Amino acid sequence: MMSYLIDGFALALRPDNLLYCFIGVFWGTIVGVLPGLGPLAGLTLLLPLTFHLEPASAIIMLAGIFYGAMYGGSTTSILLRMPGEAASVITCLDGHEMAKQGRAGPALVVVAIGSFVGGTVSVVGLMMFAPLLAKLMLQVGPAAEFALMVFALLVMSLIGTGHVLKTVTMILLGLVIGTIGLDPITGYPRYTFGLIELSDGISFVGMALGLFGVSEILLNLENIANVKPIRPTLKSLMPRWQDLRDAAPSIGRGSAIGFLFGFIPGISHVISTFVSYAVEKRISKHPEQFGHGAIAGVAGPETANNATTGSAMIPLLVLGIPAIPATAILLSALMIHGLQPGPELISKHPEIFWGLIASMYIGNFMLLILNLPLVGLFVNLLRVPYAYLAPTVLLFCIIGIYSVNTNASDILIMVGFGLLGYLLRKFKFDAAPLLLAVVLGERIEVSLRRALIISDGSYIGLLQGGASKIFVSAVVLLVVLQFVAVLLGYRKKMFSDV
Amino acid sequence: MKNAAELTTTMRRGEIIAAVVLLLLSAGIIAGAWEMPVGSAAQPGAAIFPLGLGFLLGLISLGLLLRAVRLRGEEAAEPVQIGHPQIWLTLFILFIVGLVFDWLGYLISATLLMAVLLRSYSTLRWHVVLLAAVGASIVSWLIFSQLLDASLPMGVLEPLLR
Numbered sequence: 001m002m003s004y005l006i007d008g009f010a011l012a013l014r015p016d017n018l019l020y021c022f023i024g025v026f027w028g029t030i031v032g033v034l035p036g037l038g039p040l041a042g043l044t045l046l047l048p049l050t051f052h053l054e055p056a057s058a059i060i061m062l063a064g065i066f067y068g069a070m071y072g073g074s075t076t077s078i079l080l081r082m083p084g085e086a087a088s089v090i091t092c093l094d095g096h097e098m099a100k101q102g103r104a105g106p107a108l109v110v111v112a113i114g115s116f117v118g119g120t121v122s123v124v125g126l127m128m129f130a131p132l133l134a135k136l137m138l139q140v141g142p143a144a145e146f147a148l149m150v151f152a153l154l155v156m157s158l159i160g161t162g163h164v165l166k167t168v169t170m171i172l173l174g175l176v177i178g179t180i181g182l183d184p185i186t187g188y189p190r191y192t193f194g195l196i197e198l199s200d201g202i203s204f205v206g207m208a209l210g211l212f213g214v215s216e217i218l219l220n221l222e223n224i225a226n227v228k229p230i231r232p233t234l235k236s237l238m239p240r241w242q243d244l245r246d247a248a249p250s251i252g253r254g255s256a257i258g259f260l261f262g263f264i265p266g267i268s269h270v271i272s273t274f275v276s277y278a279v280e281k282r283i284s285k286h287p288e289q290f291g292h293g294a295i296a297g298v299a300g301p302e303t304a305n306n307a308t309t310g311s312a313m314i315p316l317l318v319l320g321i322p323a324i325p326a327t328a329i330l331l332s333a334l335m336i337h338g339l340q341p342g343p344e345l346i347s348k349h350p351e352i353f354w355g356l357i358a359s360m361y362i363g364n365f366m367l368l369i370l371n372l373p374l375v376g377l378f379v380n381l382l383r384v385p386y387a388y389l390a391p392t393v394l395l396f397c398i399i400g401i402y403s404v405n406t407n408a409s410d411i412l413i414m415v416g417f418g419l420l421g422y423l424l425r426k427f428k429f430d431a432a433p434l435l436l437a438v439v440l441g442e443r444i445e446v447s448l449r450r451a452l453i454i455s456d457g458s459y460i461g462l463l464q465g466g467a468s469k470i471f472v473s474a475v476v477l478l479v480v481l482q483f484v485a486v487l488l489g490y491r492k493k494m495f496s497d498v
Numbered sequence: 499m500k501n502a503a504e505l506t507t508t509m510r511r512g513e514i515i516a517a518v519v520l521l522l523l524s525a526g527i528i529a530g531a532w533e534m535p536v537g538s539a540a541q542p543g544a545a546i547f548p549l550g551l552g553f554l555l556g557l558i559s560l561g562l563l564l565r566a567v568r569l570r571g572e573e574a575a576e577p578v579q580i581g582h583p584q585i586w587l588t589l590f591i592l593f594i595v596g597l598v599f600d601w602l603g604y605l606i607s608a609t610l611l612m613a614v615l616l617r618s619y620s621t622l623r624w625h626v627v628l629l630a631a632v633g634a635s636i637v638s639w640l641i642f643s644q645l646l647d648a649s650l651p652m653g654v655l656e657p658l659l660r
Contacts, residue, residue, distance in 0.1 A: 049646050165561050169520060172555045176527055176548065183534075183544035190544055191530055214592070221584045221619075391615035394588070395608055395638060398595065403648040411596035419589055426578050427512045445547040457539030 005127070008354030011056055012362055017355070020053070020061035025363045028068020029371060032088075033076055033378045034389070039069035041213035043329040044205050045396050047336075048403030055337035056352050060359040062333050066326050067119055067309040067360065070269065071367050074111045074302050075378050078104055087269045087305040090277045094290060094297035106239035107298050112372055113244075114251045114303035119364035121255040122262065122310025127357050130346065133318045137343035143451035143462040147471030149444045152321050153437060154478045162430045170424075174434035177202055178441020185449055197409050204332050206410040207438065209397050210417025211424075211431045212325065217390050218422045247299035250280050254300040258307025262323065263315060269308040269324055273301035310360065317341055317353060321440065325432045328439045505581055510574035513566035520559035527552035587618050603653020604643070608635035 011017060024046075031042030042065045050058035073088030078095035091111070098107040140148070157167040180191045181201030192198040254276045261272035280300040281290045290297050308324075315321040320341040322328035334341050339349055346353045371378075401410045424431050455461020463469055507515075527548055537543025591614045595607045602610075612631035616622060622630070642648040652659050 048648060049642075052647055163565070165558060165565060169555070169558050169562060172551055172558060173520075176523075176551050176555065179548045179551070186535070186544050188534060188544035190534060190548060191527075218585045218588060221588065222579075222582045385620070387619035388616070390619060391612050392634065394592065394615065395611060395634065398592075398599075398608070398611070399604075399638065399642050399648060399650065402599065402650065403642075406649045406651075408596055408599040408651075411599060412593065415589060415592045415596055418592070422585070423580070426580055427509065427516055429516075449542045449546070452539060452542050457541075459539075 004350055004354045005358065007351065008356075008358035009361075011351055011355035012060065012358035017057050017060050017359065018362070020057045021064050021359050021363050022366060024061040024064020025068035025366050026370070028065035028070075029072035029075075029367070029374075029378065030381065031065065032069035032072020032074075033381060038073075038212065038216070039066050039326040040208060040329060041216070041393070041397075042069055043326060043333075044209045044213065045400045047205060047329060047333055048400050050333060051336065051403075055334075055339055055349075056355045058333060058337055059330070059352060059356055060363075062330055063313075063356055063360060064363045066330065067306065067363060068367060069326075070119075070306045070309055071111070071115045071371060072378070073305075074115075074298075075108065075371075075375065078107045078111070078298070087273055088302070089270070090273045090301045091298055093277075094292070094294045097291065097293035098295070098298065101293050103293065106243045106295065108375055109239045109372065110243060110247045110251075110295055110299045111302045112368055114247065114254060114299045115306040116364050116368040117251050118255045118258050118303035118305075118307035119309060119367070120361065122259050122307040123357060123360045123364070124310075125259050126310040126313050126360075130314050130318050130353070133314065134343040134346045137318055140343075140467045141451070141465060142447040142454065144465060144467035144471050146444060146447040146451055146462070147468055147475055148319065149321060149440050149447070151471050151475050151478065152315070152323075153433070153440065153444075154475060156433050156436060162428050166429045167433050170429055170431065170434040171437045174437025175441045175444070177207070177434070178438045179445070184442050184446050197407065202438075203401070203405065203407075203410040203413050204438065205329075205404050206401050206413035207417045208325070208329060208435055209401055210414040210419075211421035211435060213397050214394070214414060214418025215421030215425060215431075217393060218418060219425060220386065221390065243295055246295050250276075250296040250300035251303045253279060254303030255307045257300075258304035259311045261304070262308035262311025262313075269305050269312065272304040272308050276300040276304035306364075313356075317345055317356075318343055320443065322436060325435050328435055331439060506577055506579050508574065509576040509578055510566055510569045512578050513569065514563065517559050517563035517566055520562065521556060524552050524556035524559055527555065584618055588615065591615065599653075600651050601653055603655050604650035605635050605639055605655055606653065608638060 012021065027046060028039065028042055031038060031045075043062055046062065046065060050061060053061070070087060074091050074095065077088040077091035078099050081092045081096040095107045095111075098104060153171050157164055157171060178201070180198055182189055182192075182199050189199060257276045257279065258269075258272045261275065262269070277290075277297055277300060280294075280296045281287050284290065284294070284296060286294070312323045312327050313330075315323045316327040316331055318341075320331065322331045331341055334345075334352075339345060339352060397414065398411055401414050402408065404410065421431050424434075451462050452459075455464065463472055531545045531549040531552055534545035534548070535543035536545045536549070591611055595611050599607050609628075609631045612634045613627050616630055617624065617627045620627075639650060643650045
């Protein structure tokens with residue numbers, strides 16, 4: 001393992017890759033800071049520009065955007081009470097209270113340290129667990145693969161924030177959209193209506209940009225808030241020794257919670273912050289301080305959301321299953337570069353895996369040393385009126401989507417999904433499960449049909465093999481649990497508690 | 499204040515409409531899959547997966563419809579306003595740009611998009627808007643097309659720019 005890691009560092013420390021890593025984390029921080037742009041939009045905007053890069057450089061840069069955005073979102077939560085992205089919503093509670101008390105600096109420093117620790121712990125976990133899991137997964141056949149992916153979708157519906165029926169609807173809709181195009185086994189055209197443009201299916205990047213980029217801008221147009229940021233001075237950034245002592249245990253717990261939640265498909269990076277906050281409040285000697293500027297209420301959740309970034313990469317790299325929408329874009333990027341994420345990725349392309357690991361160590365360090373001095377710059381970015389920012393972002397969306405296939409019909413797909421995303425959010429349907437189901441749809445179908453061919457059409461044959469039995473049992477158990485939870489009203493209670 | 503172009507509905511009514519649309523969609527999916535080769539259990543054809551999804555989506559949509567019809571209280575009456583005029587304008591201009599992008603080329607399309615949106619979102623005067631729109635399209639074209647090698651169409655300006 002050490003020799004691979006050394007090779008990974010040799011690759012990540014190449015001047016060009018250092019530059020791409022820097023561009024990634026810097027751009028990631030910017031999209032995290034700016035309301036209306038999140039890691040998803042940030043990734044999709046830069047995705048086309050990575051086509052000319054080496055695969056390792058492209059993935060290093062895109063991963064940098066992903067974890068950089070997790071950091072950036074907290075800055076606006078603290079200074080403006082305006083979360084840059086969903087995983088920073090909970091930071092508004094105590095982070096902004098600290099800022100109002102003149103303690104924005106310590107809050108930002110604790111976030112930077114927590115993000116670094118959480119991110120680093122999660123990279124160590126990724127390094128330790130991914131190769132082991134990959135070896136195990138090499139033994140798994142199509143039946144178990146099918147059950148595993150259905151299991152992932154079911155978990156997503158279980159932990160989704162909306163009503164379970166709405167989440168399941170989104171998953172089914174995503175799977176249906178995934179069937180558009182040529183049948184992956186026989187090549188028969190499905191729902192293409194004779195259009196050649198649809199034979200490769202609907203543009204994934206267009207869908208992602210529409211659902212998450214364009215729809216976000218449309219929603220923001222309804223209420224362009226007139227907010228004034230709190231600007232900390234460099235001198236006020238220094239935390240007290242007591243602040244660091246108070247935050248340290250929360251950072252430790254946040255790392256563990258975030259790392260564990262990163263494995264769960266859906267919106268684990270968001271859920272982990274809520275769980276971390278609830279844990280910190282529950283075990284605190286002064287729970288009454290939460291909501292009034294408790295540093296543990298900032299340190300725990302912000303560490304947790306960064307700690308999900310490494311563990312969310314494990315299902316992506318080892319199983320080819322994107323746990324959250326941002327990793328679905330990374331999956332798409334890997335495939336564009338001719339790499340198939342899955343158990344063989346680590347053995348066939350060790351330079352990609354270990355280069356990524358090394359770059360994540362370096363990127364997290366870059367975030368730590370760069371972002372505090374640059375807080376002023378990020379706050380100034382927020383002074384750009386939304387009236388100028390929104391058209392610019394839409395222009396970037398058009399450049400990004402057109403550059404993928406040089407096909408103007410992808411712009412129309414993006415617009416269509418932008419409208420769909422806007423309506424879905426108005427009626428409280430979560431678009432993330434739809435996107436993840438589109439990504440997983442083809443593999444679910446292919447593995448099911450292959451398993452049926454192997455078992456000569458016997459559905460009982462799908463249960464052959466230990467792994468299949470485990471995953472199918474888990475799927476059955478989850479379905480039963482879902483029914484029980486909905487019937488007894490536990491789901492509603494759980495989310496109202498959080 | 500409510501704008502003339504905005505539609506106001508309730509969460510309950512919106513969910514009922516969504517469920518009916520999804521029901522119709524599931525019928526369409528099943529009808530489409532009916533035309534495809536079904537194969538057998540041992541050699542499943544192209545229709546199997548979409549057919550199953552169509553039936554499942556139909557069932558879930560019925561569940562959604564039932565839930566929406568039975569919805570009461572605050573959640574049912576929650577007002578939902580859709581379509582601020584700027585939203586329709588943004589979607590319209592993006593759609594138009596999508597249609598003419600290859601023909602007009604990036605520079606003209608981007609100028610059109612930026613001019614319409616800047617004028618709509620801000621209080622800038624037309625001459626400032628036009629100047630900013632032309633500037634933004636040229637600068638972004640230089641950065642993305644010339645510096646970063648992204649493929650952007652030149653359209654009707656191709657003879658001039660070649």
